Amino acid sequence: MASLAALTLADARFPGGGHVHSGGLEEAVARGLVTGVGDLGPFLAGRLRTAGLVAAAFAAAAVETANGRGAPWPVLDAELDARTPAAAQREASRAQGRAALRAARVAWPSPVLDALVAASPRPHHPLLVGAVIGIDGGSQAEAAQCAAYLAVSGPASAAVRLLGLDPFAVNAAVVALRPVLDAVVAAATAPRSADRLPAPGAPVLDLMAQAHVRHHREQVRLFVS
Numbered sequence: 001m002a003s004l005a006a007l008t009l010a011d012a013r014f015p016g017g018g019h020v021h022s023g024g025l026e027e028a029v030a031r032g033l034v035t036g037v038g039d040l041g042p043f044l045a046g047r048l049r050t051a052g053l054v055a056a057a058f059a060a061a062a063v064e065t066a067n068g069r070g071a072p073w074p075v076l077d078a079e080l081d082a083r084t085p086a087a088a089q090r091e092a093s094r095a096q097g098r099a100a101l102r103a104a105r106v107a108w109p110s111p112v113l114d115a116l117v118a119a120s121p122r123p124h125h126p127l128l129v130g131a132v133i134g135i136d137g138g139s140q141a142e143a144a145q146c147a148a149y150l151a152v153s154g155p156a157s158a159a160v161r162l163l164g165l166d167p168f169a170v171n172a173a174v175v176a177l178r179p180v181l182d183a184v185v186a187a188a189t190a191p192r193s194a195d196r197l198p199a200p201g202a203p204v205l206d207l208m209a210q211a212h213v214r215h216h217r218e219q220v221r222l223f224v225s
Helices: 004-010 025-030 038-064 073-084 086-108 110-118 125-133 142-164 167-175 178-188 203-218
Strands: none
Touching: 004 125, 004 142, 025 142, 025 203, 038 073, 038 125, 038 142, 038 167, 038 178, 038 203, 073 110, 086 110, 086 125, 086 203, 110 125, 125 142, 125 167, 142 167, 142 178
């Protein structure tokens, strides 16, 4: 059974600011790359195998750090920065981490979060997720699953708003990702040192993230990322 922290963080109602991020979907829609549920599934699967795997691996590693067994927070922070080449994606991760931190410190006050903030006042979102789940007694697999799910649930929700898709069909597209999500969780939780954590590239997502920031400044966009 998943820990309460994992369930709470994965809940769209958690006040962590995730509703203002589309994970690159808004830019993909603007470019005509995603036009319906048929395009959405492959987009989510690709995001899960790349950005989702990186987030899942670092959330799992953060559980170990929260329990005093993993790499120091500054090391994880630097390693995640190195695996996030687009400045726009680094900013989106830290913005979500900062927003979630405010709610997390109220719900799970802990010296672990104090240490994370001392290392990085605006922590990456996957590190915050792993820290909270570790504080709550959750496992690395639960943290990886939570982070991987968040990597696709946010864009899926954004798709309903951007394209007016059938919410039932979008939900089914997310559920169909189960085999990919299970594989990502397995890969994310394999024992390894911080410098050996996964770093799959997603050049298209990186480029669209940078383009989205530019367009967001020039015209009104619904999502920050």
